Amino acid sequence: MSEPIESPPRLVLTGITKRYPSVVANESVDLTVRRGEIHALMGENGAGKSTLMKIVYGVVRPDAGYIRWEGRYETIASPAQARRMGIGMVFQHFSLFETLTVAQNIALALDTRMSNAVLATRISEVSERYGLPIDPHRLVHSMSVGERQRVEIVRCLLQEPKLLIMDEPTSVLTPQAVRVLFHTLRNLAAEGCSILYISHKLDEIRELCDRATVLRGGKVSGTAIPREETNDSLARLMIGSELAECRLEPNKTGEVMLAVRELTQAAADPFGTSLADVCLDVRAGEILGIAGVSGNGQKELLAALSGETLTAAGSIELGGRPAGQLNPAARRALGLTFVPEERMGRGAVPPMSLASNALLTGARNGMVRNGLVRTDSMREFARDVIARFNVKCGDERSVASSLSGGNLQKYIVGRETLLKPKVMIVAQPTWGVDVGAAQLIRQALIDLRDQGVALLVVSEELDELFIVSDRLCVLARGRLSPPVRLADTSVEQIGLWMSGQFGAQAGEEATHAAA
Amino acid sequence: MSPFVPMVQSTVVAATPLIFAALGETIVEKSGVLNLGIEGMMLVGAIAGFAATLATGNAGIGFVAGAAAGTAMALIFAVLTISLQTNQVATGLALTLFGIGLSAFVGHDLAGMPLPGMEGVTFPVLTSLPLVGELLFHYDPMVYGSIILLIAVMWFLERSHAGLKMRAIGESPAVAHSIGHPVVLIRYLAVMFGGATSGIAGAYLSEVQTPMWAEGMSAGKGWIALALVVFGTWRPGRVVLGAYLFGGVTVLQLFAQGIGLNVPAEFLSMLPYAATVVVLVIICRDPKTILLNQPASLGRSFYPGT
Incomplete structure (x- = not known):
């Protein structure tokens, strides 16, 4: 890491570790974000990006490690404290209340109270300044995903953050909306706001970000200047092998x-x-x-x-x-076979075993005879799916809810595929x-x-x-x-x-x- | 004299306890908690209010005692469902059973004793107006209290910042928690408020409506209050409208039985329940209204740890 130029970096994480009962989400992670920098945090799903950001935003407490904010050691106990310090976060799954209006949603997240009229003016000011048009009186449920994201961003900007955390912001946007977002983020960075940009999209990171920290399996696997890297070299850092x-x-x-x-x-x-x-x-x-x-x-x-x-x-x-x-x-x-979007509940019955879940859609493929379940062929089918699609699980008797989302998806796609x-x-x-x-x-x-x-x-x-x-x-x-x-x-x-x-x-x- | 004036008056008196209980439950459910224990809280409030009034001779103290008893019951519910995350439906049912038993046990020796009832408020000039005075300005203080409660609840839910927070928590406690709102605290307060109003509703039964104590005297009114909240789509105005409707049909069928209509009494007794449900379902069948007003997290436990 390079030396700070004049003032201490905005955020320094040292040795952050967070363990959950079954996994270590973060293991001695170091991360430095400078002033006015767009810093990418990269990694595959499950690499520990989201946990790390929740730690910075005070939603989750680390088990070990230090957080230094503008040169001072801090313990971030709650999101409210993080906001007071000047940290704003735009969540991947939006934290908006659908039945409330834009202004009400924003009022809920502000720590200072202001009258509705003042708030509406402030919203219009900020949204104009950064080119994020929104109507404060609209109900959120009637808005598109891109508009909802604007609400989230405006909500953060109203608090004049020094660090803005964006968790996979482009996964729900059209390519044109991504352009607009990048423009806004560059403006913000030019004004001195630091941005921590979480993503696994290599092109975007190379285009937008000044520096990158890559996580793999909860640990930092490297840092890079994305502009000087290729997609392949970044992917290698991220997954440890060629794509x-x-x-x-x-x-x-x-x-x-x-x-x-x-x-x-x-x-x-x-x-x-x-x-x-x-x-x-x-x-x-x-x-x-x-x-x-x-x-x-x-x-x-x-x-x-x-x-x-x-x-x-x-x-x-x-x-x-x-x-x-x-x-x-x-x-x-x-x-016809069908792989639904929701894995738990529609693609699979969570508390049942993988073998029983095979029966769910495969009943007519020789798994039932005379109205009775043929357990052997059902289990054999499940074992076949697990082997061919490299599903990481105990065996076919493991319950569906014990699998990670990605593994369950492999199982469901495999099941629907092998049903010919x-x-x-x-x-x-x-x-x-x-x-x-x-x-x-x-x-x-x-x-x-x-x-x-x-x-x-x-x-x-x-x-x-x-x-x-x-x-x-x-x-x-x-x-x-x-x-x-x-x-x-x-x-x-x-x-x-x-x-x-x-x-x-x-x-x-x-x-x-x-x- | 036509039966019109006494019918209106009895309607108002019949509806008042429902208004207290249902408005309290509206607040509770708007915070995302489903408390099915209203019936139990009302009975405990009824016996507490009755006993306190009997001992002190002061109906006001009776209502305070009723509110306190209801709050205490609600606190049990809150500890179980919010802190210990038990199932809200099962816990609410248990609370009702507990309330029925507890009130019967405590009130065993008090059954049949009379209370004087509550004096009406007199407004200068207004009360003595012909007709209008009898229809509007002739009631006990709690009737006016129920109207004030309606205005307060509407203001709280629609206008106040605290109300906005509470609605947000009812819609998505996880999101509210992530922005930093105290989900557990606010739900506790909401549940206790609902307990207090249910206790008052119960005390109204035993102090004003029929000034005496009888086992199980709430006779299902707690359940009606619950139904009013749901069929009124969690909107205080409609909930109160439903309460008056129920009260009105109750009184109407009593009069009908009184003049000896050739209709089975059981059928007439059923009418208030059926009429309230039918009318409210017709008013509130628009799915959009329901979705916009129903607290999305209703009845689900919230685990603050991430």
Whole structure:
């Protein structure tokens, strides 16, 4: 670490250690953040980034180690104290109350009390100054994810922080919104505010950050100046080995296996998104990716496809047969398998063993005879999934809730894959999964495609969709864009579409194409 | 003289204990805690209020005693559910059973003794107005207290910063905790407030409505108060409206039984419950209203440790 130039660094962590009953989240972590610096904290999921930030923000107490703030040793006992010291945090999962207005949400987090009128003026001032337009009187539940993030940032900025912690801020933003955010962050840094930027996205870190500290398995595995590194060298620091790459070879496609025809459906959930005139088809041997920020109808579309909500019979076709009125089990009988976004509770029953969870969707694949469960074949199937997908667990008798999110996801994807589907629908295949496992899951999807399965992948991660998709659509405000071949599009165009600007003309084309 | 004036008056008296209990429970549930022990707290409040009034001859002291007894009951509930994180539903049911038993035990020797009841407030000029005076300015102080409580609760929930904090905690205790709000403390205060108003509601039964003590005299009113909160979608105005509706139909069916309508008495006795539920369900069936007003964390324990 270099010497401070004039004044002590803003934040110095020395030997921070935090142990939980089953894991060591942080082990003697050192970290220095200077004034006006954008400092990246990198690492895979489970590397201990979030715990470290919670320690800095006073949510979690470290078991050992020192925190020095502007040259003085401090114990940060609570978030309120952290805020008084000048530390602000924008959480990955937003800490906003949905049924309250923007101004009320902000008032709740301020330590100084001010009248509503004064607060509203202050909000407008700050949001104008940093180019973050928000209406103080809107209810949060009606706002998009990007707007919610703005509220979080404005809330922090109102307290004039000296250190702003951003926990994976771009995972929910469109590429254009990411530009705006970076611009704001650079302005802030130029004014002397330090920014601790948590992420695992290498491109972003190389573009934005002045320095980086990399965590691996709870320990610091290195520090770097990201601009001088390559993605490969940063990835090596992060995961300790080379990244293998998935390749999508040209493939012959077959019949249309899954089709959605002019699906229009009002949302059952009043905070949900209604689907408007959605058309798509997926052929055997191809992967159709659906991009878009969550909350734009993804949940509703997936529920309609899986059969959890029923639609007009003809609006969904599976293997050429109308399936809109079929329940999930009947659709599975037609060769559909489904990996839902929520692993616990929908993908798997948490308190049951992995073997029992195999039975959950695999019952008709020889695991039941004459109404009785064939325990042997059920367990064998589960063992097969565990072995082939490298699931880290005790054995097939381990309960689902004892697995980490990434491992459970591998198990669920593996289960749905080995059921020999004709059509497979996957939601957020690698959300919360570490880089190595993500690679494994993507490869499994590509292998299925090469075997002639029709796959529909809904994901928030554009990078991922650009790796695994043959064609891409964007779902924005309940409307689906026309599909484009990957070769004919760019991140910029998809990003523009993600904000809903694919126009009426494009929509018509899609209708014609489907008709 | 038409039965109109006495009917309105009895309606108000029938509704007042429900208003106290239901408004208190509204606050409790808005903080995210579901206390099913209202019935028990009311009974304990009733016997405490009755005994204190009998001993001192002062109805005011009776209400203070009722509130204190209700608060003590609520404190038991708070320690169990908030500090020890027991299941709120089971604990609330246990609190009701405990309250029924405790009040019967304590009040065993007091059953049947009469109390004088509570004097009405007299307002200069207003009380002597024809009709209006009888309809609006002819009640005991607790009736006006219930109206003041309604205004206070509305103001607290909608306008005050403390109320905003409490609603935030009811929606997401984890988020509120992460911003640094004292979830446990505020929930304790809310639960104790609900206990105090339930105790007052009980004392109103034994001191004013029927000035005597009888075992189990709350006769399910605690459960009605709970239902009012839910069907009133946690909005104080609607909750109070529901209480008057229930009171009104109760009185109406008593009159109907009195004039000997050829309808089974059991059917008439059922009417207040059915009418209240039906009307409130119709008013509040909009799912958006429910989602916006229902405390999202209702009934779930909160573990402060991360």
